[in-house]
Amino acid sequence: MTRPVGRSRILIADDDAPTREQLALLLATEHDVVALVGDGKAAVEAAVQLGPDLALLDISMPVMSGIAAARHLRKCAHAIKVVFITNHVETAYVEEAFRLGAAGYVLKPNLAAELPIAIRTVLAGGTYRSSLLG
Amino acid sequence: MHDVEMSSLDDRIAALEHELAVCREGRSVAEEGELRLSLFLDSVQDFAFISFDLDGRVVGWSRGAERILDYPQVDAFGMYSGEFFTPEDVARGEDKREFRLAREASRAEDERWHLRRDGTRFWGSGVMTPLLDAQGRLCGFSKVLRDQTATKLAEACLRDSEERLRLFCENVHDYALIPVDLEGLVVGWNTGAARIFGYAPEEILGQHNSCFFNPEDIARGEPEQDLRRAVAEGRAEDARWMVHKDGSRFWSHWVTTPIRDQQTQLRGFAKVLHDSTERKAAEELRERLLEKERLLLQTQVRSTGEALDRTKEELRALAGSLLGAQEDERRRIARELHDDLSQRLAVLAIRLAALRDTLPDGPGGTQDEALQLEKYVAGLASEVRRLSHKLHPSILDDLGLVVAMRRLIEDFQASRDEPVTFIEREIPDDIAPATAAALFRIAQEGLRNVSKHAGEGPVRVGLEHESGALRLTIADAGSGFDHAAVRGLGGLGIISMQERAHLVGGSLNLNSRPGEGTTVEVRVPLTSDDDRAGRRRAAPAITKETR
Ligand SMILES: Nc1ncnc2c1ncn2[C@@H]1O[C@H](COP(=O)(O)OP(=O)(O)O)[C@@H](O)[C@H]1O
Ligand SMILES: [Mg+2]
Numbered sequence: 001m002t003r004p005v006g007r008s009r010i011l012i013a014d015d016d017a018p019t020r021e022q023l024a025l026l027l028a029t030e031h032d033v034v035a036l037v038g039d040g041k042a043a044v045e046a047a048v049q050l051g052p053d054l055a056l057l058d059i060s061m062p063v064m065s066g067i068a069a070a071r072h073l074r075k076c077a078h079a080i081k082v083v084f085i086t087n088h089v090e091t092a093y094v095e096e097a098f099r100l101g102a103a104g105y106v107l108k109p110n111l112a113a114e115l116p117i118a119i120r121t122v123l124a125g126g127t128y129r130s131s132l133l134g
Numbered sequence: 135m136h137d138v139e140m141s142s143l144d145d146r147i148a149a150l151e152h153e154l155a156v157c158r159e160g161r162s163v164a165e166e167g168e169l170r171l172s173l174f175l176d177s178v179q180d181f182a183f184i185s186f187d188l189d190g191r192v193v194g195w196s197r198g199a200e201r202i203l204d205y206p207q208v209d210a211f212g213m214y215s216g217e218f219f220t221p222e223d224v225a226r227g228e229d230k231r232e233f234r235l236a237r238e239a240s241r242a243e244d245e246r247w248h249l250r251r252d253g254t255r256f257w258g259s260g261v262m263t264p265l266l267d268a269q270g271r272l273c274g275f276s277k278v279l280r281d282q283t284a285t286k287l288a289e290a291c292l293r294d295s296e297e298r299l300r301l302f303c304e305n306v307h308d309y310a311l312i313p314v315d316l317e318g319l320v321v322g323w324n325t326g327a328a329r330i331f332g333y334a335p336e337e338i339l340g341q342h343n344s345c346f347f348n349p350e351d352i353a354r355g356e357p358e359q360d361l362r363r364a365v366a367e368g369r370a371e372d373a374r375w376m377v378h379k380d381g382s383r384f385w386s387h388w389v390t391t392p393i394r395d396q397q398t399q400l401r402g403f404a405k406v407l408h409d410s411t412e413r414k415a416a417e418e419l420r421e422r423l424l425e426k427e428r429l430l431l432q433t434q435v436r437s438t439g440e441a442l443d444r445t446k447e448e449l450r451a452l453a454g455s456l457l458g459a460q461e462d463e464r465r466r467i468a469r470e471l472h473d474d475l476s477q478r479l480a481v482l483a484i485r486l487a488a489l490r491d492t493l494p495d496g497p498g499g500t501q502d503e504a505l506q507l508e509k510y511v512a513g514l515a516s517e518v519r520r521l522s523h524k525l526h527p528s529i530l531d532d533l534g535l536v537v538a539m540r541r542l543i544e545d546f547q548a549s550r551d552e553p554v555t556f557i558e559r560e561i562p563d564d565i566a567p568a569t570a571a572a573l574f575r576i577a578q579e580g581l582r583n584v585s586k587h588a589g590e591g592p593v594r595v596g597l598e599h600e601s602g603a604l605r606l607t608i609a610d611a612g613s614g615f616d617h618a619a620v621r622g623l624g625g626l627g628i629i630s631m632q633e634r635a636h637l638v639g640g641s642l643n644l645n646s647r648p649g650e651g652t653t654v655e656v657r658v659p660l661t662s663d664d665d666r667a668g669r670r671r672a673a674p675a676i677t678k679e680t681r
Contacts, residue, residue: 060473065532071563087477088532090519092541096533109480132480 008123011035011050013043013066014058014085019108023056023085026115040064044072047080054122059086059093067093070100081122085111089133104128182258182279185265190215190233193274202258202281204251215277218248220255236262236275248279257286310407313393314343316400318361330386330409332379343405348375348383364390364403373410385414454637457630461526461571468526471518479515483508527574535570536561536597539577543595546581552592560599562660569658572634573597573606576642579627580608580654588612588652602660603640609653614646631656 010031014020015038024033035046040057041064047055055073057066070082083104084097097105103122106114107130118128182202185194195210203210203218216229223229223246235242241263248258260279267273310327314320320343323335331338331346338345344357351357351374363370369391376386388407395401490504522528530538536558543556565573577595584593591611598605617628628644631654635642640658 059532060469060528067533068563087473087480088528089480089515090523090529092529092533092537096537107480109477109484132484 007032008053008119009034009050010119011037011043011047011052011055011080013037013040013056013061013069015039015061016058019058023111023115026112027119030116031119038062040066040069040072043069044076047073047077051077052080054081054083054119056083056085059084059088059097067096067100070097070102074101083118083122083128085115094129094133098127102127105133106130107132180280182260182277184210184277184279186215186233186275186277188272188274190229190275194276199279202250202256202279203248209251220247220249223247232262233275236264237272240264245282256281257283308408310405312343312405312407313402314361314405315402318343318357318403321402327407330378330384330407337379346376346407348377351375360390361403364392365400368392376407384409384411386410450633450636453633457634457637461575464526465528465531468522468528471522471525472528476515476518476522479511479518483511483515486511530570530574531567534563535565535573538570538574539595539597542574542577542581546585546593549585550590550593552590554593554595556595556597558597561597561604562599565604566638566661569604569638569640569661572638572640573604573656573658576631576634576654576656577606577608579631583627584608584610584612584652587615591651599660603657604660606656606658607653609651611651614648614650614652616648617644617646 008031010027010033012020012023012027012033012035014023017038020036020038024036027033034050034052037043037046039061043055043057043066044064046052055069057069059066061069066084066086070084073080073082078101081103082101083106084102085106085108086093087108088094089107094105104118104127106118106128110130110132114128114130118130121128180198181196182199183194183196184192184199187193192210192213192215195205195207199210200206205213214229215232216224219229228246232242232244241261243259243261245257245259247255249255258279259282260277262275262277264272265274265276304324307326307329309324310330311322311324312320312327313322320338320341323333323338327338328334342357344352347357356374360370360372369389371387371389373385373387375383377383386407387410388405390403390405392400393402393404486504486508490501490508493500493504495501527538527541529541539558540556543554547554581593581595588610589612593611594607594609596605596607596609620628632642635656635658638658639661640656643655643657644652645655646652
């Protein structure tokens with residue numbers, strides 16, 4: 001099975017299953033969702049194995065946080081673009097996220113409105129920063 | 135005073151009586167002889183010379199008689215002989231018996247209690263002889279009497295004490311009292327000796343006392359040494375295994391004393407022995423019991439120590455699981471606040487923003503009011519985040535120890551004027567969560583103590599990685615304190631820092647002296663995930679969250 005040109009392969013990592021499903025639904029029309037995982041460690045494993053174009057990472061997750069997963073990906077799969085989807089608005093989070101080379105930082109309350117734009121921006125080579133961060 | 139012996143006196147009396155008899159034949163000679171006789175008799179004051187007529191009445195009374203019986207001559211003449219005897223003797227007819235005996239045997243020796251004039255008694259010993267006239271006819275009696283009370287008493291005393299001693303010795307059952315002679319031969323055997331050794335007197339008397347000793351002691355010459363020591367030291371005391379007649383042994387304590395006569399001439403030895411087998415057995419039993427008790431106590435002390443160690447371990451584990459449970463609970467509530475409450479507030483803020491766009495614009499209009507509401511909700515959200523962070527810094531789990539520490543130091547710096555520096559070198563990303571949490575909490579408590587107790591001055595916090603361990607230091611230049619003096623005063627900060635360090639396999643060092651600031655130094659090993667899992671089973675610390 002070959003994927004249509006223009007569709008990107010996306011990995012979704014969030015420890016909340018309903019959120020995962022909601023995200024998958026939101027993106028399915030435009031992209032291929034290649035994996036749904038519940039923690040940072042599983043995300044790293046799936047990313048290394050499947051080589052997606054983009055990884056959507058929640059930050060607060062058990063076993064390994066999204067930030068820690070991004071640190072790993074930077075070392076072993078640096079081609080994969082990382083977009084964080086989180087509730088954390090604190091500067092320390094945002095700074096650490098972009099320091100690790102994140103391409104996008106989207107806040108969960110505004111997912112429906114911001115995520116499609118954020119993904120499009122990132123895949124086009126840009127960075128996206130949630131409008132809610134001020 | 136003449137000390138005339140009884141036997142020579144008898145001779146004298148006989149001679150005098152002869153002379154008397156001769157004298158009675160020639161009157162003149164007789165007169166002279168009688169005078170001479172009375173003079174002689176009077177000079178012998180230790181003896182009473184008394185003559186009786188055929189009726190037993192006093193007809194002659196010498197000076198000695200006056201002295202001994204205490205009657206003057208005039209009073210004594212005519213007294214009946216029985217008056218000098220005790221009523222008991224008279225009742226038994228002893229007075230008459232004496233005369234009869236003298237008459238029949240021509241001599242009656244007699245020893246008995248006599249009465250003085252004042253009724254007191256004395257022990258008199260004497261001889262009564264019949265007096266015959268020239269024709270050989272009985273004409274009276276003469277009696278010589280001596281006061282022997284002192285001698286009698288002395289003898290009685292002597293006899294008495296010998297008897298008492300004999301009875302005493304014989305009736306002593308528990309001790310063998312064995313006199314031995316100079317050669318060491320047994321010369322006496324009491325009941326106790328017979329009972330203890332089992333020999334009858336006839337079997338042992340004349341035997342050498344070495345037969346009481348065991349062969350080994352005999353071979354060593356102990357029996358002779360015992361006597362030698364008794365002579366040299368005045369007594370010889372010892373305890374050994376002795377031998378019964380049947381060859382069986384018993385444990386004996388004994389004392390050997392030399393016996394000397396009044397001239398201090400050595401006459402023999404007295405051995406006093408006691409069968410101490412039971413006492414020895416009792417002592418040995420007691421010793422064994424004591425030893426057993428001692429061993430029991432030792433094991434008790436040891437097992438108490440072990441139990442204490444176990445209790446300490448259990449307390450540690452309990453403290454660990456309490457700290458872990460507390461951390462878990464805080465983390466859960468922090469998550470709830472952060473992810474749920476603050477997310478709802480965020481949604482509320484977004485809706486307000488959307489609503490604001492639909493409201494009519496204008497000065498002092500509804501859009502302004504909506505904006506105020508948005509700001510209020512945003513403030514509420516950040517307050518909830520602050521609370522969440524205070525409860526449990528999710529930053530630690532999400533961003534790692536270094537970021538969390540940096541944030542902690544920044545917050546701390548905000549509360550004081552003096553510089554607070556944080557130096558961090560080569561800290562790995564993948565520190566075990568429990569270790570990271572422990573170090574973070576220790577740093578938090580350390581800084582809390584600095585602001586509470588240390589006073590002003592710069593603060594340095596260091597986090598280093600050296601040879602498989604992490605080293606955290608919190609150094610202040612404040613007041614300092616005496617750790618020993620505050621121990622046990624109820625503060626839980628230092629204790630919990632120590633416990634947290636211990637729980638992740640580390641140690642805490644507190645360096646402080648009044649006036650010289652304080653340095654808290656913690657070392658914890660950097661462990662792999664597997665090691666961590668192993669330790670967590672032993673003392674559950676922080677469990678991974680599940681949402
Ligand atoms: N950095 C410090 N500088 C000076 N004194 C300190 C410092 N840290 C602790 N102490 C002293 O040690 C005591 C015990 O500390 P702690 O166990 O944390 O209990 P608490 O802070 O509740 O008193 C404090 O009361 C204080 O006297
Ligand atoms: Mg304290």
